[in-house]
Amino acid sequence: METKSKNLLSLQNxxxxxxxxxxxxxxxxxxxxxxxxxxxxxxxxxxLSKKTGKLCAELKIGIGRDSRISGESLASSVxxxxxxxxxxxxxxxxxxxxxxxxxxxxxxTKFDGAVMVTASHLPFNRNGLKFFTADGCLESADITEILKxxxxxxxxxxxxxxxxxxxxxxxxxxxxxxGKIKAGVKKGDAPLSGxxxxxxxxxxxxxxxxxxxxxxxxxxxxGSQFLNPDGMFPNHIxxxxxxxxxxxxxxxxxxxxxDLGLIFDTDVDRMAVVLSDGTEVNRDAIIALVSAILAPEYxxxxxxxxxVTSDRLTKFLETELGLKHHRFKRGYKNVINxxxxxxxxxxxxxxxxxxxxxxxxxxxxxxDDGAYLAVKIIIALAQAKAGGKSLSSLIxxxxxxxxxxxxxxxxxxxxxxxxxxxxxxxxxxxxLEQGLAVQKSYEGVRISFDDSEKKGWLLLRKSLHERVMPLxxxxxxxxxxxxxxxxxxxxxxxxxxxxx
Numbered sequence: 001m002e003t004k005s006k007n008l009l010s011l012q013n014x015x016x017x018x019x020x021x022x023x024x025x026x027x028x029x030x031x032x033x034x035x036x037x038x039x040x041x042x043x044x045x046x047x048l049s050k051k052t053g054k055l056c057a058e059l060k061i062g063i064g065r066d067s068r069i070s071g072e073s074l075a076s077s078v079x080x081x082x083x084x085x086x087x088x089x090x091x092x093x094x095x096x097x098x099x100x101x102x103x104x105x106x107x108x109t110k111f112d113g114a115v116m117v118t119a120s121h122l123p124f125n126r127n128g129l130k131f132f133t134a135d136g137c138l139e140s141a142d143i144t145e146i147l148k149x150x151x152x153x154x155x156x157x158x159x160x161x162x163x164x165x166x167x168x169x170x171x172x173x174x175x176x177x178x179g180k181i182k183a184g185v186k187k188g189d190a191p192l193s194g195x196x197x198x199x200x201x202x203x204x205x206x207x208x209x210x211x212x213x214x215x216x217x218x219x220x221x222x223g224s225q226f227l228n229p230d231g232m233f234p235n236h237i238x239x240x241x242x243x244x245x246x247x248x249x250x251x252x253x254x255x256x257x258x259d260l261g262l263i264f265d266t267d268v269d270r271m272a273v274v275l276s277d278g279t280e281v282n283r284d285a286i287i288a289l290v291s292a293i294l295a296p297e298y299x300x301x302x303x304x305x306x307x308v309t310s311d312r313l314t315k316f317l318e319t320e321l322g323l324k325h326h327r328f329k330r331g332y333k334n335v336i337n338x339x340x341x342x343x344x345x346x347x348x349x350x351x352x353x354x355x356x357x358x359x360x361x362x363x364x365x366x367x368d369d370g371a372y373l374a375v376k377i378i379i380a381l382a383q384a385k386a387g388g389k390s391l392s393s394l395i396x397x398x399x400x401x402x403x404x405x406x407x408x409x410x411x412x413x414x415x416x417x418x419x420x421x422x423x424x425x426x427x428x429x430x431x432l433e434q435g436l437a438v439q440k441s442y443e444g445v446r447i448s449f450d451d452s453e454k455k456g457w458l459l460l461r462k463s464l465h466e467r468v469m470p471l472x473x474x475x476x477x478x479x480x481x482x483x484x485x486x487x488x489x490x491x492x493x494x495x496x497x498x499x500x
Contacts (some may be wrong), residue, residue: 007031008036008039008147008148008150008151009144009147009148009151010031011031011032011036011128011147012140012143012144012147013128013465014140014143014331014333014464015130015137015138015139015140015142015143015333016128016129016130016143017032017040017128017129017130017143017147018032018119018122018126018127018128019031019032019036019126019127019128020032020125020126021033021068021070021074021119021125021126021127021128022069022070022124022125022127023125024124024125025123025125028125032074032127034074034076034077035077035155036150037074037077037078037117037129038077038078038080038155039081039150039151039153039155040078040129040146040147040150041077041078041081041082041115042081042082042084042085042150042153042155043146043147043149043150043153044113044115044131044146045059045061045082045085045087045113046149047142047145047146047149048061048112048113048133051133052112052133054112056085056086056087057086057087059087059088059112059113060087060088060090060109060110060111060112060113061082061087061088061089061090061111061112061113061114061115062090062092062100062103062104062109062111062113062114062115062167062169063075063078063079063082063089063090063091063092063114063115063116063117064092064093064094064095064096064099064100064103064114064115064116064117064169065093065094065095065116065117065118066094066095066096066097066116066117066118066204066205066229066231066266066267067094067203067204067205067229067230067231067266068118068119068124068126068127068231068266069124069125069231069232070125070127070231071117071118071127071231074117074127074129075091075115075117078115078117078129079091079164081155083163083164084155088165089164089165090103090109090111090164090165090166090167091164091165091166091167092114092167092169092170093166093167093169093170094170094205094229095116095169095170095173095205096170096173096205096206096267096268096269096371097116097118097130097267097268097269098173098268098269098367098368098369098370098371098372099169099170099172099173099268100114100115100116100130100132100169101114101132101137101365101367102169102172102173102176102365102367103167103169103172104132104133104134105134105365106172106176108172109167109169109172112133113131113132113133114131114132115129115130115131115132116129116130116131116267117129118130118267119266120265120266120267120269120270121237121238121239121241121242121265121266121270123233123237124231124232124233131143131146136336136365136366136367137333139333140333170208170212171212173371174208174209174212174213174216177209177213177371177372177375178212178213178216178217180372180375180379181213181217181375181378181379182217184375184376184379184382184383185379185382185383187382189217189218190217190218191217191218191382192214192217192218192219192378192382193217193218193219194218194385195218195219195220195259195260195378195381195382195385196219196220196221196222196223196256196257196258196259196260197210197214197219197220197221197224197258197259197260197261197262197378198221198222198223198224198225198249198252198253198256198258198260198261198262198274199214199221199224199225199227199261199262199263199264200224200225200226200245200248200249200252200261200262200263200264201224201225201226201227201238201264202226202233202235202236202237202238202239202245202263202264202265202266203226203228203229203230203231203232203233203234203235203238204229204233204238204264204265204266204267204268205229205266205267205268206227206238206264206265206266206268206370206371207226207227207228207229209262209264209268209371209374210224210227211227213371213375214378222256222258223252223253223255223256223258224252225248225252226238233266235248236248238264238265238266239265239266239270240263240264240265240270240271240272240282240286240356240357241272241282241283241356241357245263246263246272246274246280246282249261249262249263249274250274250278250280253274253275253276253278254278257276258276259276259381259385259391260273260274260275260276260377260378260381260391261273261274261275262374262377264370264371264374265357265370268369268370268371269332269358269368269369269370270356270357270358270359270368270370271286271357271359271370271371271373271374272286272357273286273289273374273377275390275391275392276390276391276392277392279392281395282355282357283355284309284310284312284313284355284398284401285395285398285401286353286357286359287303287305287309287313287351287353287355287359288313288316288317288395288398289377289391289394289395290351290353290359290373290376290377291303291317291321291323291351292320292321292394292395293376293377293379293380293394294350294351294361294376295321295322295323297350298323298348298350299322299323300323300324300348301323301324301348301349301350302323302324302325302326302342302347302348302349303317303323303324303325303326303349303350303351303353304326304328304335304338304339304342304349304351304352304353305325305326305327305328305335305352305353305354305355306327306328306329306330306331306334306335306353306354306355306356307327307328307329307441307442307443307444307446307459307461308330308355308459308472309325309327309355310401310457310474311448311456311457311474312398312399312401312474313325313398314327315399316395316397316398316399320397320398326338326342326349327441327442328442329443330354330443330461331354332352332354332356332358332360332368335352335353335354335358335360336352336360336366336368338352339351339352339360339362339366340366343362349362350362350363352366352368357370359373361373361376377391380394401474402474402476402477402478402480403475403478403480403481404472404473404474404475404481405472405473405481405485406470406471406473407470407471407473407488408463408468408469408470408471409468409469409470409471409492409498409499409500410467410468410498410499411467411468411469411497411498411499412497412498412499413497416467417462419497420462420463420469421462423462423469423492423495423498424444424445424460424461424462426494426495427445427460427491427492428445430491430494431445431447431491436449437449437450439457441459443461443462444459444460444461444462445459445460445461446458446459449480449484449487453483454475454480454483454484454487455475455476455477455480456473456474456475456476456481456484457473457474457484458471458472458473458484458485458487458488459471459472459473460492469498471485471488473485473488
């Protein structure tokens with residue numbers, strides 16, 4: 001066996017599986033092999049059989065991949081392994097993570113489960129697996145169970161691949177998105193005619209959105225870039241949070257005098273936009289924009305976000321839009337599950353969204369889907385232009401970001417998790433004793449500052465997997481970040497195992 005099975009559990013990253021799948025980076029050696037993918041795939045089929053009450057021979061499972069260089073070989077090993085257990089296997093080829101979930105929903109496919117071979121925005125040498133059922137992406141506990149069972153499975157990844165049916169999933173998915181735009185814009189078969197929209201796919205799997213959706217509906221996609229799949233990502237990191245990627249899209253929008261720019265991550269479950277004047281709309285601003293689009297249809301509803309969203313966003317959501325802001329935990333599964341919980345409890349919540357660009361809508365199966373978010377924004381753009389307005393008018397009252405920073409304090413002791421918990425408890429206690437405005441927070445300690453000396457906020461939290469404590473700070477005026485940072489260091493100076 002290429003890698004010892006006992007290392008399987010180290011591949012878990014929350015509700016995903018991630019590892020190094022290719023050589024090419026100094027000091028980084030392969031941890032996710034074809035052999036391990038085969039074992040994990042078999043374990044997934046056993047888990048899915050138990051969940052659905054179907055025999056493995058009765059299961060239909062679709063397999064897709066993004067553009068990264070190891071995708072084809074790992075997807076092939078998954079298909080070989082599933083076929084060896086008599087599963088009906090469907091090769092969806094180059095696909096997106098949201099499309100793989102929709103393969104379970106679409107009447108034309110109706111798969112029992114789906115596997116997406118992806119590592120999102122990570123470097124070219126990384127890859128991973130995501131699993132879906134009718135309930136959505138698997139939970140962290142499900143992944144742990146699958147990996148534990150995979151350790152016991154003997155599987156020959158060199159077996160010859162049996163009969164696998166091909167599935168034109170992206171065509172189905174593009175048709176689904178086109179239908180949403182037609183219904184929203186209500187202007188015939190070319191509802192986007194007259195609009196100029198630039199797409200930056202970062203050489204990931206999102207190029208189809210420019211050609212099969214926008215151009216197919218009449219939009220001018222001149223200036224769209226990096227649409228061809230290339231797993232080496234030669235132009236920039238396909239990540240809406242990456243400054244270089246956003247700058248590249250901004251340049252393309254301005255050069256082509258476009259109405260809008262869209263950027264996706266590798267597997268298209270995240271996105272951000274650039275407005276016609278070059279304004280970058282990501283992080284808090286993308287949450288504000290999507291919320292403003294949803295607000296008329298869902299008045300007085302609750303927007304779920306991760307913990308690092310700003311007080312500016314809260315003010316905009318609650319004062320300008322009349323919505324409620326529920327700032328929860330980091331992690332896309334955390335915000336999605338909280339959105340589901342609130343709706344099931346009778347509190348209307350149409351959107352769960354992270355600052356990373358992960359956004360899930362109740363109306364779209366709680367699926368974090370960058371392409372579906374883009375559809376909502378494009379409909380709003382078309383409606384605004386028809387009414388003589390601009391898309392930017394939706395967020396013109398969102399206070400602009402002045403300055404922000406993130407610091408990652410290292411924890412030097414062995415039991416970093418328990419030490420982190422102790423630090424947070426004492427940090428909060430001292431802050432309260434000093435009369436600081438400690439806010440309610442579902443993770444870490446959040447403090448607001450609003451005085452003549454400094455204005456802004458900080459959030460100190462504990463990383464779940466690393467020996468670090470991230471500190472996020474936002475200042476309302478020039479110089480406030482440094483002052484808040486100094487205060488945080490003062491509060492942390494009593495802890496010898498925190499590297500300031």
